[in-house]
Amino acid sequence: MATIKDVARLARVSTSTVSHVLNKTRFVSPEITGRVQQAIDTLNYTPSALARGLKVNQTRTLGMLVSSSSNPFFAEVVQGVEQRCYELGYSLVLCNTQGDRERLGASLDMLQQKRVDGVIVMCTQAKLNDGAFHRHASLPLVLADWGPVDLDADLIKDSxxxxxxxxxxxxxxxxxxxxxxxxxxxxxxxxxxxxxxxxxxxxxxxxxxxxxxxxxxxxxxxxxxxxxxxxxxxxxxxxxxxxxxxxxxxxxxxxxxxxxxxxxxxxxxxxxxxxxxxxxxxxxxxxxxxPKAKLGALAVDTLLARIQDPASPRRLLPLEPSLVIRESSAALAI
Structure with missing residues (x-):
């Protein structure tokens, strides 16, 4: 796998110049930029998101915990989360907890090891509380509709x-x-x-x-x-x-x-x-x-706001339900 040093060697520039071209952090002449880009294409070089994340202390990756369920509701919310992440240039790591507290803990460990910037929690465990998250207090959290009400995190409610x-x-x-x-x-x-x-x-x-x-x-x-x-x-x-x-x-x-x-x-x-x-x-x-797509997008936006301002007061964000009338309900026959 090609490294940034390989790109710099082929383009006959320094690694810092390659970094400036990739991150657009400093003006680089069109001629040198072209050489760097040609070297990148020749070597099929892909920058390491993890290495870049470690440097700026941000990986632009979010985690999401959901209960494994046959209910398509979860899948439709996840789709809204993924769409919003894509629009904003973030990646998403999705974990199913299977309704199990130990599996939830293992998933949180994995997400923190991967240095995700924050986590969206959508779990149905009835007895889930702060204790399940105490070892991960540094992780910004948002509860998307389903989750423990006593957890110190922003909460999006379905009313x-x-x-x-x-x-x-x-x-x-x-x-x-x-x-x-x-x-x-x-x-x-x-x-x-x-x-x-x-x-x-x-x-x-x-x-x-x-x-x-x-x-x-x-x-x-x-x-x-x-x-x-x-x-x-x-x-x-x-x-x-x-x-x-x-x-x-x-x-x-x-x-x-x-x-x-x-x-x-x-x-x-x-x-x-x-x-x-x-x-x-x-x-x-x-x-x-x-509004499942809205719920997913709002969860991402709320989490990113929490990441930017960890000390801000906890927010409660209600979603407005509405009635959709179809064929399964009718006036009582006398």
């Missing part, structure tokens, strides 16, 4: 309570009063906030929430299917269901199809996240939109 109220209010507006809720795991902020929004909307309508109509679906396809099967097995079933993410809603639609029930004729379903898949389900899924 889950507002989204839960929107979803439930939509079903109430369609005349439904017997409404069930398929939730995510207890202890996860996204799950609990969306459930709280559901409860608040029901209370505002003067309705009592039936506890047996609230079922944990684990934020996964199979969990959503199993949760809907449990609801259908009850003596009195709801006429509408709010699923706290689209993957559980998709699983619920499968259970309803297997049971020979029509959506929305027999039962209406609303999801959350508005992942790309939602519009292609049958029927197309009514869902609460989270």
């Amino acid at each position: 889950g309570q507002q989204g839960g109220r929107l979803a439930t209010g939509h079903l109430l507006g369609l005349g439904h009063r017997r409404i069930g809720c398929i939730t995510g795991p207890a202890g996860q902020r996204a799950s609990e906030e969306r459930l709280a929004g559901f409860r608040a909307a029901m209370a505002a309508a003067g309705l009592t929430v039936r506890q047996e109509w609230i079922v944990d679906g684990g934020f996964e396809l199979a969990g959503g299917k199993a949760a809907m099967e449990r609801l259908l097995a009850l003596p009195g079933r709801p006429t509408a269901v709010f699923a706290c993410n689209d993957m559980m809603a998709a699983g619920a639609l499968r259970a309803l199809a297997d049971a020979g029930l029509a959506v929305p004729g027999d039962i209406s379903v609303v999801g959350y996240d508005n992942i790309e898949l939602a519009r292609y389900l049958v029927p197309a899924l009514t869902s609460i939109e989270q």
